[in-house]
Amino acid sequence: MQYFHVTLFHKGKKHIELIQARSRLHAVQRIKQLFPSAMVIKVVQTSAPLEEIFQENFLKIKHFFTPQISMSDKIATIRQIAVMTDAGISMDDTLKEVATYTENRALKTVYGQIYHDINAGKSISEAMQSYVKIFGNIAFAMTSLGEKTGNISAAYYRLADMLESMQDNQKKFKKAIRSPLITLAAMAIAFAILIMVVVPKFKNIFIKFHTELPLPTQILLKLEWLFSHYGILFFILLFSIFVLTIYGYAHNKNIKLKIDSMMVHPKFYLLNKIIHLSTMYQFNMILSELIKSGVPIVEALNTSVDMIDNLAIKKKLLSVNENMSHGVDFSEALARTELYKSMLLQMIRAGETSGKLDKMLEKVTQYYEKEYKDFIDNISAYIEPIIMVFIAGLVLLMALGIFMPMWDLSKVVNR
Structure with a gap:
């Protein structure tokens, strides 16, 4: 905000x-x-x-020392509320039950406070608004929707399903990249050990040749010299850059926008597609659910855009409401973002003219979901060739760097 x-x-x-x-x-x-x-x-x-800045910093410090709430715990309690209210139990009794028997201490405190706020005269959505950062804007939007329609259980069932879908996609992505990352980390460690342990043992032998060494050997010796003289400084510098980048990304909007823009740039192989597909799937899923539930399109767009983490994509989608306020059709406003394929825009345009926008947005969501899942399932096939080239390059450098001088020495001996 x-x-x-x-x-x-x-x-x-x-x-x-x-x-x-x-x-x-x-x-x-x-x-x-x-x-x-x-x-x-x-x-x-x-x-x-100034008071807002102090309050925000205080909440950050408090959040740092507060036990974290997992997505699974949030989904479990949301589904529990849906089941209990669907069974005819009042929201007051439901929240008391959830606050009493939830095992997560942080979540227990949150629901206890929501229960207290409701008894103090606040509505459910007003009580929930204080915890938007914990549950997300989508939870607040669905709570408000449940209040308006008088069917909080149906709204919470849909909310739990949406959060579960988002969680499943996150798990698939983490599982898909775990193996390649472990392989790359292992190779980097192995290469560092070879440079710092193996190369120094051959160094004195190579120096005694008193001849010009092959290029691969010169590269290895230069790397060994850099590691031995500046290795600690290099790792400290690398770690500092990493920490500062993470801090800047989390706390500086301009830095975050620049990094987010780079990550969705076509030059960033694979990463740009993963971010684009996952973000568009999440955006269209939430938008279609809210419109289907009767939320006005302007409000639905604002809530859906708020859920987007990538600022580069978020900036483009924020322009949709602005263009619509100037009389531009919804489908045309989406087209101007250049985030949708022409096929999907035709579907949205058809839904807009026929009055079945929510149905068409569901189809668009299904398209992005399928594309994202197919891409994640096959990500190993995309990454493995890159890793193989990287491994082959390191092995070739080590082999040529060590053995080429040996071959030259054997030729001299044979003469």
Whole structure:
């Protein structure tokens, strides 16, 4: 969320309101909700208030020392709420039961506080809003939807299914890349050991030749010299760059945007496709569910976009609502993002004109789900050739670097 100073003219007076919103357009929409008859003059982005910065940092420190809540635990409790409310048990009793018997201490505290807030007069969605960072915007949206329709159990069943689908895809991705990463790590360690242990034993022999050594041998000796003189410094520098990059990615929006933009660039083989397919699957799944449930398209878009982690893709999808506010059709606004294939845009356009947008978005979601799963299932076939070339290159360098001088020595001896 960003902060904006909105200058408006209301009831004959000029006001300046501080608004927290996703974008300038969203800030104007929020002002219109608060002051329907107001005329917006100017919207200027500003920094967060000092008390908000202190509160955010305090929550980060508190979160660091709080036991983490796994996705499985969240899904289990959400499904439990769905089952109990579906059986006719009141939300008050349901939350009390969940808070009492949930094993995760952090989740127990959260549900205990939600139960307390509801008894203090808050609605379910108002109580849930304080924990959006834990459950996500989609949980808040589905809770609000359940309240509006009077069917919280159906909303929570759908929420649990969506979260399970997202979790399954994350598990598949981690499983698919685990083996290649272990192989690369093992090769890197083996190469470092060879450079630091094996090469020094041959170094004195090679120096005694008093002749120009082959290029592979020179490379190995240079690497050995660098490792022996600057190895510790190199690893400290590498670790520092890694930590600073991670910190900057997590805390600096500009750094995160640059890194996210690089990761979805076509030059980043495999990674760009994984991020694109997984993000578009998640976005379209949530969007179709919200529209199918009767959520207005503008609100559904805002909630769906909020769930996106990659800022480069998020920035493009944020433009959809802005273009629609200027009279552009939904399908055309999506086309301008350049994130959808023409075939999918035709399907969305057909759904828009026929009044079956939710059905077509479901089809689009199924397409991205299939593409993502097929890609993950075959990712080893894409990565293995790269790993094999990498391994072959290291083995060839080591073999030529060690044996070529030996062959030259044997030729001299034979003469």
